[in-house]
Amino acid sequence: MKFVRSTVGFAIAGMFVMSIWGDWAGAYGNLGGWFAAVAIIGPMWFMNHYIGLIDNPGDHAFVDMAWGIAWVGIMRDVFGVGGNSFDLGRLVSSLPTIGLLTVGAALAALAINAFNKIEAK
Amino acid sequence: MELGQIISTIVGGFLFPFLIATMWGRLVEAFGPIGGWMAAAFIVGTMWALNHGLGMVYQSGTAWIDMAWAAGTGLFLADVFAGKKINGSTVLAGILGGIIGGFFLSTFL
Numbered sequence: 681m682k683f684v685r686s687t688v689g690f691a692i693a694g695m696f697v698m699s700i701w702g703d704w705a706g707a708y709g710n711l712g713g714w715f716a717a718v719a720i721i722g723p724m725w726f727m728n729h730y731i732g733l734i735d736n737p738g739d740h741a742f743v744d745m746a747w748g749i750a751w752v753g754i755m756r757d758v759f760g761v762g763g764n765s766f767d768l769g770r771l772v773s774s775l776p777t778i779g780l781l782t783v784g785a786a787l788a789a790l791a792i793n794a795f796n797k798i799e800a801k
Numbered sequence: 802m803e804l805g806q807i808i809s810t811i812v813g814g815f816l817f818p819f820l821i822a823t824m825w826g827r828l829v830e831a832f833g834p835i836g837g838w839m840a841a842a843f844i845v846g847t848m849w850a851l852n853h854g855l856g857m858v859y860q861s862g863t864a865w866i867d868m869a870w871a872a873g874t875g876l877f878l879a880d881v882f883a884g885k886k887i888n889g890s891t892v893l894a895g896i897l898g899g900i901i902g903g904f905f906l907s908t909f910l
Binding site for chain 1: 802807810811812813814815816817818819821822823829834837838840841842845846847849850853854855858859860861862863864865866867868869870871872873874875876877878879880881882883885886887888890891892893894895896897898899900901902903904905906907910
C-alpha cells in the first residue's frame with residue numbers, strides 16, 4: 681500500500697510539473713515559470729512530503745518527489761507528445777545531460793555532508 | 802556539446818540540491834508549512850529561472866531532463882554518503898510513477 685501511495689504521489693506531482701509549467705513559462709516567460717513553482721511545487725510538496733504521501737522512513741535515504749518529477753518529464757517525451765510515437769532513443773539522446781546533472785548532484789551531496797560536519801562542531 | 806555547456810550543466814546540477822538541503826528544512830522549522838511554499842517560490846522558482854528559464858542546464862537530447870533529476874539524486878546521495886540505508890521500494894515507486902504520469906501526459910499533449 682505504501683508503494684502504491686508513493687507511486688501515485690510521484691505521478692501526480694510529475695504530471696503537473698511536466699504540463700502546466702511549460703505552458704505558463706511559454707505564455708508569461710520566466711515570471712510564469714517562477715509562479716508555476718509556487719502554484720505547483722507548493723501544494724505538491726505539502727501533499728508528498730509534509731502530509732507524507734511518499735513513503736520516507738527517517739532511517740533511509742530521503743527520496744524527494746523531484747525523483748518522480750524527473751522521470752515523468754523523461755517518459756512523457758519517450759512516449760511522445762504532439763503526435764510522436766514511442767521512442768526510447770529520445771532518452772538515449774539525453775543521457776549526456778543526465779550524466780552531467782548527476783555529477784553536479786554528487787558534488788552537492790559531498791558538500792552538504794562536509795558542511796553539515798562543520799556546523800555540528 | 803561545448804565545454805561551457807558541460808560546466809554550466811554540472812554547476813546547475815550542484816546548486817539546486819545544495820540550496821534545498823541547506824534551506825528547505827530550516828524554512829519549514831521557522832515558518833511551519835508556509836515555509837514549504839516559501840521554499841517552493843524562492844528556491845525552486847528562482848532556481849528554475851536560472852537552470853531552465855535562462856538555460857544553465859544544457860539539453861543534450863530530445864527527452865526533457867529537468868533540474869529535478871539533480872534534486873532527486875543529490876538529496877538521495879547526500880543521505881547515502883552519510884550512511885543511511887537505501888529505500889528501494891520508494892526509489893522504484895518514483896520510476897514507476899514517472900512511467901505512468903509520462904504516459905498519461907503523452908495521451909493528450
